Amino acid sequence: MSDLSANAIDPGSTQLFQEAAQASDAVRLQFERTHSAALALGSALRTLKPRAVVTCARGSSDHAATFAKYLIETRTGVLTASAAPSVSSVYGARQDMRDVLFLAISQSGRSPDLVSATAAAKQAGALVVSLVNAEGSPLAEVSDYALPLCAGPETSVAATKSYIASLAAIVHLVAAWAQDDLLMDSLAVAPEQLRRSWDLDWSAAVPKLSAASSLFVVGRGVGLGIAQEAALKLKETSGLHAEAFSSAEVRHGPQALLKENFPALLFSQNDEAKEGVETLASDLAARGVDVMLAGASVEGVTVLPSVAAxxxxxxxxxxxxxxxxANAVAIARGFDPDRPPHLRKVTETL
Incomplete structure (x- = not known):
């Protein structure tokens, strides 16, 4: 733990807290500003009929790309895979990207390897779409279509509202592409649901996470990306060793580590993956694991409230x-969530 006093920071005063609270406004603004562009892009993708989608991102944006993989594959049936930027930026290898949608996701749009990989994909024949918060960034300029995230300035090192805005942009893109009116209508009301979600009380998890040294964060399907994001945020802001797994993958060895004093945080959305997450939560609780569960309800675990959607x-x-x-846990553990050690806002990997 840090030497910072747990009482030294007002939780509501941090940049992380204040910026995360703005996510609902960001999603509302994004929907209003980009709706026409998203519909045009959806039409272009139906004409192109891409043979594959390749995502390219780092950090939190790559967790959004995990969400994109599941949403694109389940809603359009198009194979979606993650690019390794080093293939072009380090090894200089050329790939055949004809009839491929290359989807780059970034808050800053300035990381050299991401820009290099995107430019290489365009040269190799891909249709390049970027979801980027910094309009006019190098990434936006190299793209065929650049959809702004509209999250506004984000100064906290740990991304929050830009990550949620990335998820919203992915939903917008897929709904337009698949002509999924129910999904589009659901996105339109998401800002109010985000506001309500921010007001929910998850404080029951604070003492459990404050005392932990390691943690598994678990999700499945479209929920896996947020498990990855939550694990990263706890590492960044709280110095907590947290690892993300699929609720299926965790059974293939990693669950052997789970025991008393090694808690698990599980996320579930109300789809075909829910039953598996609930079964895992019940099984772990029966073994004495301290389980926290959001998005579902199981006896014997700490249920964190959620908004149905x-x-x-x-x-x-x-x-x-x-x-x-995460903001509350960081402060309780004696950390300043706005100043993670050894990190800065823009990581410019080559």
Whole structure:
């Protein structure tokens, strides 16, 4: 733990808290500003009929790309895979990207390897779409379509509202592409649901996470990306060793570590993956694991409240509630969530 006194910081005064609280406004503004562009892009993708989608991102944005993989594959049936930027930026290898949608996601749009990989994909024949918060950034300039996240300035090192805005932009893109009116209508009401999610009380998890030294964060399907994001945020802001797993993958070895004093935080959206997450939560609780569960309800575990919504919208609502929890846990553990050690806002990997 840090030497910072747990009482030294007012939780509501941190940049992380204040910026995360703005997510609902960011999603509302994004929907209003980019709706016409998203519809045009959806039409272009139906004409192109891409043979594959390749995502390219780092850090929190890559967790949004995990969400994109599940949403694109389940809603459009198009194979989606994550790019390794080093293939082009380090090894200089050329790839055949004809009839491929290359989806780059970034808050800053300035990381050299991401820009290099995106430019290489365009040269190789891909249709390049970027979801980027910094309009006019190098990444936006190299793209065929650049959809702004509209999250506004984000000064906290740990991304929050820009991550949620990335999820919303992905939902917007997929809903337009698949002509999914229910999904589009669900996104339109998401800002109010985000506001309600921010107001939920997850304080029951604070003492459990404050005392932990290690943690598993678990999700599945479209919820896996927020499990990855939550694990990263707890590492960054609280010095807590947290690892993310699929609720299926955790059974293939990693669950052997779970025992008393090694808690698990589980996320579930209301879709086909829910039953598996609930079964895992019940099994772990029966073994004495301290389980915290959001998005579902199981006897013998700490249930964290959630707002009911379309299953593709639920992940952004759950992570919104989580961000307030992460801020509180960091302070309780003696950390300043705005100043993670050894980190800075823009990581410019080559």
């Amino acid at each position: 379309h299953p593709a919208i639920q992940p952004m609502l759950l992570v919104q509630s989580f961000y307030k929890l």
